[in-house]
Amino acid sequence: MQTMLRRLLGGFMLCLPLAAAAQFPNGPVRLNVGFPPGTGPDIVARTLSQHMGPLLGESVVVENKVGAGGQIAAQNVARSPADGQTLLLGEVGSISISPATYRNLNYDPPRDFAPISEVVRADFVLVVPASSPYKDLPAFVDAAKKAPDRVNFATFGAGTPGHFGAELFAREAGLKIEAIHYRSTGDAVSGLVSGGVQAAFVTTALAAPQVQGGKLRALATTGAKRSPALGDVPTFGEGGLPAVN
Known part of the structure; x- marks a missing residue:
């Protein structure tokens, strides 16, 4: 490091x-x-x-x-x-x-702007509240397709990576979603933990403590390989959605 x-x-x-x-x-x-x-x-x-x-x-x-x-x-x-x-x-x-x-x-x-250096690369992860009935990506996608209303996704602002990640996922999976924009990632995660929204795309670094603490459940990560921070969570590619990367 x-x-x-x-x-x-x-x-x-x-x-x-x-x-x-x-x-x-x-x-x-x-x-x-x-x-x-x-x-x-x-x-x-x-x-x-x-x-x-x-x-x-x-x-x-x-x-x-x-x-x-x-x-x-x-x-x-x-x-x-x-x-x-x-x-x-x-x-x-x-x-x-x-x-x-x-x-x-x-x-x-x-x-x-004059670029100086790339500093950090981060994978994202699809998370739901720990109380959610969806245990894995196929179950979430299947239920979302059958739902009469759009699935609510928390984001940390319009046009942010979390917002576009959710929209990309929705397009590839054939879902209809409603983006709920929060002021920050922390606010978005709080809204998700409280059950105010159904899902979110956040970085693995932000999600890992919440997942390990039993507050959120991770369904799939972006990236070609599984995240070291969430090694038990499959990638979207493993779940049949390789374009969500």
């Missing part, structure tokens, strides 16, 4: 001077993240900041610019001076999905 972090942080260091002023860094560096404290992106940002600070010789301050599935943070960084002092922890929602689905974004990733 430490070796991986050094490699990733080395990528940050090599690319920063290309976009920075001659005196970079010139004071504290701000690292913008588009989700609330305690969420997965926030934890990644704070871990990075702890390692980047000593390497840069300046403090790296995490700033949570919450809203619109990460778009607020991306917009804030796009409007900042291109001096390397303001960074964005981008994710697939704000960098790839939003530009493809929203016509009037206030930023353009290829034009406004």
